[in-house]
Amino acid sequence: MIRGSQNLKRAVFIISIIFFIALMPLVSSVPPVQTTIIAPEGLEIEATNFEYLQQNTYHNFRFRVYNATNNIFLNDTHINCSVGFIDNQGEYLFQQPVVSATGYVFSVNLSKGNFSKIGIYHQGINCITDDGITAGGVKTLSFEVTPNGDSINTGISLIYFIVTLFALESSF
Numbered sequence: 001m002i003r004g005s006q007n008l009k010r011a012v013f014i015i016s017i018i019f020f021i022a023l024m025p026l027v028s029s030v031p032p033v034q035t036t037i038i039a040p041e042g043l044e045i046e047a048t049n050f051e052y053l054q055q056n057t058y059h060n061f062r063f064r065v066y067n068a069t070n071n072i073f074l075n076d077t078h079i080n081c082s083v084g085f086i087d088n089q090g091e092y093l094f095q096q097p098v099v100s101a102t103g104y105v106f107s108v109n110l111s112k113g114n115f116s117k118i119g120i121y122h123q124g125i126n127c128i129t130d131d132g133i134t135a136g137g138v139k140t141l142s143f144e145v146t147p148n149g150d151s152i153n154t155g156i157s158l159i160y161f162i163v164t165l166f167a168l169e170s171s172f
Contacts, residue, residue, distance in 0.1 A: 041068060041069050041135055042067075042068055042069075042135030042136055042137050043065050043066070043067060043068060043074070043079065043127050043128075043129070043135070043136055043137030044065070044066055044067075044068045044137055045063055045064070045065050045125050045127060045137050045138070045139035046063060046064045046065075046066075047061070047062070047063035047123070047125060047139055047141060048061060048062050048063065049141065050143055051143055051144060051151065052143065052144050052145075052146050052149050052150055052151055053115060053121075053143055053144070053145050053146075053149055054115075054145070054146065054147070054148060054149030055115055055116065055117075055118055055145050055146065055147050055149075056112045056113075056115060056116055057112050057115060057149070058109070058110065058111055058112045059109075059110050059115070060107055060108070060109050060110075061083070061107065061108045061109075061110065061123065062105055062106065062107045063081075063105075063106050063107075063125055063139070064104055064105055064106065065079060065081065065104075065106065065127050065137065068137075073104040074104070074129075075101040075103065075104050076098075076099070076100050076101040076106070078129060078130060079127050079128060079129050079130060080098060080127065080128055080130065081098070081099045081106055081125060081126065081127040082095070082096060082097045082098065082099065082125075082126050082127075083095070083096050083099050083108050083123070083124070083125050083126075084096075084123070084124045085110065085114065085121060085122070085123050085124075086121065086122040086124075087114075087117055087119070087121055088117050088118070088119025088120055088121060088145070089117070089119075093114050093121075094108075094110055094114055096108060115145045117145065118145055118146060118147065119144065119145060120142055120143070120144050120145075121142065121143055121144070121145055122140065122141070122142050123140065123141045123142075123143070124138070124139070124140050124141075125138065125139045125140075126138050
């Protein structure tokens with residue numbers, strides 16, 4: 001009777017591993033939602049695009065803006081841009097109404113204290129021309145703040161799962 005019980009536990013254990021391995025491709029890290037709104041005539045914004053940022057680190061966010069009709073890059077003498085960041089609790093952690101450019105690259109430096117919480121953060125960039133005639137441009141980005149700046153490694157997760165199953169199986 002004990003032998004049959006051990007075989008049943010071993011069969012359940014093996015089926016659990018097979019089931020977990022079969023489901024691994026379905027469980028993956030989904031990149032944050034990223035939306036770009038582009039007017040047919042107006043400004044298009046190119047921004048540094050990343051999925052993960054390390055917790056409690058300084059980061060320099062950069063972007064460029066160009067006229068969508070003629071593809072000419074613009075600087076802060078032609079347009080006004082504002083940038084805002086929302087943390088994982090929905091609170092504005094930073095909002096700057098006017099961002100200056102060096103050449104044709106706008107940049108916003110955020111200190112490490114702004115990224116103390118782990119979770120999804122959102123960035124919004126809004127630019128409009130000085131003349132008020134040309135349509136503006138908006139870009140929103142999302143990124144995740146993690147302890148080490150990387151996504152969850154599914155390979156390591158699989159190893160931890162298997163080790164845990166072996167530990168549970170040996171306790172039966």
